[in-house]
Amino acid sequence: MKKKERALIISQTELAAGIFEMRLAAPQISSCAVPGQFVMVGIRDESHILPRPISICEADKALGQIRLVYRIAGEGTREMSTYLPGTSIDLTGPLGKGYPLDAVNEDTTALIVGGGIGIPPLLGLSKALNCTRKIVLGYRDELFLDHDFESCGNIYISTDTGSHGVKGTVMDAISQYQIKPDIIFACGPLVMLKAVKGFAAEKGIPAFISLEERMACGIGACLGCVVKTPERDNHSNVNNTRVCTEGPVFDSREVLL
Amino acid sequence: MIDMSVEIAGVRFKNPVTVASGTFGSGMEYCEFIDLSRLGAVTTKGVAAVPWEGNPVPRVAETPSGMLNAIGLQNPGIDVFMDRDLPFLAGFDTNVIVNVCGHTEEEYLAVVERLYGDTRVSMLEINISCPNVREGGMSFGTDPDMVYRITKRIKEAASQPVIMKLTPNVTDIKLTAKAAEDGGADAISLINTLTGMKIDPEKRAFVLANKTGGLSGPAIRPVAVRMVYEAAGAVNIPVIGMGGISCASDALEFILAGASMVSVGSANFSDPETVTKVIDGIEDYMVRHKVEKIKDLTGYLL
Incomplete structure (x- = not known):
């Protein structure tokens, strides 16, 4: 409410x-x-x-x-x-709609991927998910919140500068550590979410991604923050949907990035 | 006893406050915060004959004391609107003003004809002033001859009283206001947004994907008050005033300048409870100033 x-x-x-x-x-x-x-x-x-x-x-x-x-x-x-x-x-x-916590069970291995300022909402998520959690955090250079994730599962770091962890992107870290998830939860810059979406499609696993868009009202009235959809959206009756209301978390198959 | 009611073209409103089209959807999103029955009217987001996709994102940007938008009139089309939005609004004790948009005269008329005789709709507001669509929209609203012509055609086709919504992007608002009146409009509403642009020097790029957008918010209020004053002085039909209203004092500026009703727009985004606060604030003003009828304030300074 x-x-x-x-x-x-x-x-x-x-x-x-x-x-x-x-x-x-x-x-x-x-x-x-x-x-x-x-x-x-x-x-x-x-x-x-x-x-x-x-x-x-x-x-x-x-x-x-x-x-x-x-x-x-x-x-x-x-x-x-x-x-x-x-x-x-x-x-x-x-x-908005948050991450579907019921998409996992005790046998699930979840990959939680955050990039930059997309990392914060994944902390609450990581603590709430009741499954094996592999957490990949990508930064430009300086780390933040990384210690807060320690109680939640294995943590893998990537940095653009190579100052910490794998030098490169979160995708480089996922590949280097050969993480094999059943499901992905992600939040971060668009370029990262595109890569996550592609990775999930290639592996045939679901990915729930959180999108960012400029908003005015935040409650679904102004239609400022839309994302294109492959299917006609129920509310808008056109091929786009509101990030603030139907999102910000989407099944990656339901949005065109 | 405070009487806040007003009457426009035979339609009675319990108070002179509605919302600006496009800032309130059809009220569904706001009914979680406020009782829609408290409003004089709900003015809906523009609806077209068929669904419109709108513009690419980014569609909105903040500017000093204001914002730019280039939504591009995304809407689900009249069929969904009549099946979903109108039944929803019928559940509230308020008037419904349906905002109508189109690319061509025929597209406007198609919506007007679909709504013919629909008693769920109190009035029609014809958007001939949107700056964010290439055809129709504002291109109709800047030429007095076109305003006259489309008003006349819509009046011939409509069963409900017609409000023509005017653009401020003209040299002389009195001319388009008069053209709407001459065409048979029952009321006019103004102002729609002022065309603006924002550039990000760091990225050397336009902030909005559409490059230009409509400026709204407190930044435009003095322009809006002046135009309402000029238009109200030029015509004998009621004027609905809007542009940067975020509190009762702002609303009263428009009423004193000649507006029979006012609309709260972008301020709905800042605070979803703004419109009820404006209604309460006007009532409080009337008590403080011992004004019995809001109608006694309309055009006080004209």
Whole structure:
């Protein structure tokens, strides 16, 4: 159930250059969030009229908190990074469809692939999946959140610069470590998701990928954030679908990248 | 006793607040946040005779105190709209204004004819002002002769009262406003978005895939208020005012400038509860200023 909630910032930390972590008291949103869902974050400076879509890294129902890990991508997220603990901000969420946790069972080997700022929502997912988890995290250079994944399964790192792990992409790491999954869960840049989609198709396994697109409303009304689909979409009645509502997580076979 | 009701072309609205077409879908997404029955009317996303795919992404971009959009009037077509959206809206105690779009006069007329006699629809709003489609849309709305002609044809075909939605991308809004009135329009609504462009110097590229988009939000409000004032002074039919309304005070600017009704647009994206806050705020203003009838404020400064 979507809620509008005024959330209190509990902490704000820079995890890596330009990557920030915000913990917020948001009892309503945390109580029903599914891994892969997102929130719209209202920017306090009203000249920024659009809220910013940020994926939920983790939701803690018991504490009534959510954790957002975001990258400074423009003026709105730059302003977000200046908010101090004790500040209240408006959230709408949890929004969209998250990852299908019931797509695995105890015998499944899941490959969890994250690239850059696509990594955060995979943390909540990795903790929630009840199966063997092989986690591949790709970075440009500097690592973040990697230690948080340690309790979830085997971790494989790739970096563009080669400063950590395999030098290259997540696909290079998957190939080098000969990971043979039954299912893939991914979030990251489009070029990575295309590669994941291709890999899944080649292996004949399902892949659930989380897409990113510029949004205005985040709730399905504005039709700003669409992705092309091979089949006619039920809601739009044309060959595209809303990332914010039917996604952001899609079966990779249901979208054209 | 506060009376917020208004009447346009014989249609009674419980209050003078609706939503701008394209910012509210058919209300389905917003009914999780607000009671649609509180609105004077729900104005739907533009609907065409057949499904439209819309433009490539990116379709939206933020600008200072505003945003650009180039959705391209993506819509499921009149068949799905009548089977799904109108029955949904019939479940609420509010008026329904159906926004109609087309590439050609015949396409507009096809939608108008399908809705002929449909009592679920209170009024039609004809979008002759969308800047994001190559044919139809704004190309109809900038030429007074075309505005007159299409208004006349639609009036002949429609059973419901007709609102012509005007573009601000003209030299003199009074001319197109008058042309709509002369063509028989029951009301006019304005402003649609102002054509704009955003460029990313780092990427040396247009931000929107469509290159240009429609500018909306508080950034355009002073332009919109001025145009509503000019148009309301030029015609004798009711004016529905919009452009950057995000609170009651903004809405009252338009009402004082001559608008009988107002529409909340992009602000629905900022906060899905905006439209009900605007309604509450207008009521609060009326109490504070001892205004009994909202109609007494309409055009106060004209």
